Amino acid sequence: MEPAIEVKELTKVFGDFTAVDRVSFAVQPGEIFGFLGPNGSGKTTTIRMLLGILRPTSGMGRVLGSDIHTQAEAIRPQVGYTSQKFALYDELTMVENLDFYAGVYGVKERARRVAEVVELLGLTGREGERAGELSGGWRQRLALGVALTHRPRLLFLDEPTSGVDPQARRAFWDLIYDLVEAGTTVFVTTHYMDEAEYCGRLGVMYQGRLLALDTPDQLKQQILHGSIWEVAVTPLMSALTALSGVDGVLRVGLFGSRLRVVTKNLSHTAVSLQSALQGLGFGETAVAAAEPTLEDVFVTLVGK
Numbered sequence: 001m002e003p004a005i006e007v008k009e010l011t012k013v014f015g016d017f018t019a020v021d022r023v024s025f026a027v028q029p030g031e032i033f034g035f036l037g038p039n040g041s042g043k044t045t046t047i048r049m050l051l052g053i054l055r056p057t058s059g060m061g062r063v064l065g066s067d068i069h070t071q072a073e074a075i076r077p078q079v080g081y082t083s084q085k086f087a088l089y090d091e092l093t094m095v096e097n098l099d100f101y102a103g104v105y106g107v108k109e110r111a112r113r114v115a116e117v118v119e120l121l122g123l124t125g126r127e128g129e130r131a132g133e134l135s136g137g138w139r140q141r142l143a144l145g146v147a148l149t150h151r152p153r154l155l156f157l158d159e160p161t162s163g164v165d166p167q168a169r170r171a172f173w174d175l176i177y178d179l180v181e182a183g184t185t186v187f188v189t190t191h192y193m194d195e196a197e198y199c200g201r202l203g204v205m206y207q208g209r210l211l212a213l214d215t216p217d218q219l220k221q222q223i224l225h226g227s228i229w230e231v232a233v234t235p236l237m238s239a240l241t242a243l244s245g246v247d248g249v250l251r252v253g254l255f256g257s258r259l260r261v262v263t264k265n266l267s268h269t270a271v272s273l274q275s276a277l278q279g280l281g282f283g284e285t286a287v288a289a290a291e292p293t294l295e296d297v298f299v300t301l302v303g304k
């Protein structure tokens, strides 16, 4: 099957600054593909190139079979997009916003499709509320609805739940899963580590570069195998400071009444960490391997 998205060595340079640096990946139909990275890592710039809004400096890309350099106008009618600065009309109600955008996209049987989207997104009962008066969670949901009116096969969601409370975030992801089950492909960006866990595969972006790409579980296993530790030691705070200076230690944090330590791959064992602590004057210590998180993956990829 042809990939939904395919990019090779995609690059965007602004002046003398490289915002996206030779990024390559493919997204298969039906995937939830995540782009995880901090602000400024090149996520939005990548999406804008894939949508044909921004011209790549170099590299190639195809979206739903169309070339992003030469066939951008064929891409946009087939994809849905929610941007970070999505323009909802605050004075219009939910339904009026949906109807307006359905018109922009030339949706046939507009009223019926709007009713469907209302139902699909669980907006029933709120149809008459003005966009300007909605909470963050409902706004995001409406923005998703707007992006869905023309039944796109591929959705680009740029930080869709940024500023949304965790409960609304969870509900939003339930919706995403429903859409994927119905055959939609999703490309989603986030800087939330917990949210990244919901993606099928995940690209880790940093300073314009794609540092790693795999399922969340594989990323943890391959990148973090044997490098996350829980340390019981007293006194806790001075051990935290002391451990931060030990060779191969990338990060030390508090974890309940223990320390959670991320070490560089294969640089430490439980025994070597314990003897490092003893060498620093901490007597009673217990070190055990711990469950990795995506945040650990990120810290390890990026370094200290």
Ligand SMILES: Nc1ncnc2c1ncn2[C@@H]1O[C@H](COP(=O)(O)OP(=O)(O)O)[C@@H](O)[C@H]1O
Residues within 6 Å of the ligand: 014, 019, 037, 038, 039, 040, 041, 042, 043, 044, 045, 046
């Ligand atoms: N039009 C532009 N001109 C100059 N620099 C830009 C432009 N758009 C984005 N950038 C820069 O490119 C970098 C990546 O931005 P962006 O793709 O928005 O990152 P992200 O979405 O991961 O936060 C940032 O440093 C940003 O300031």
Ligand SMILES: [Mg+2]
Residues within 6 Å of the ligand: 040, 043, 044, 045, 084, 158, 159
């Ligand atoms: Mg962005």
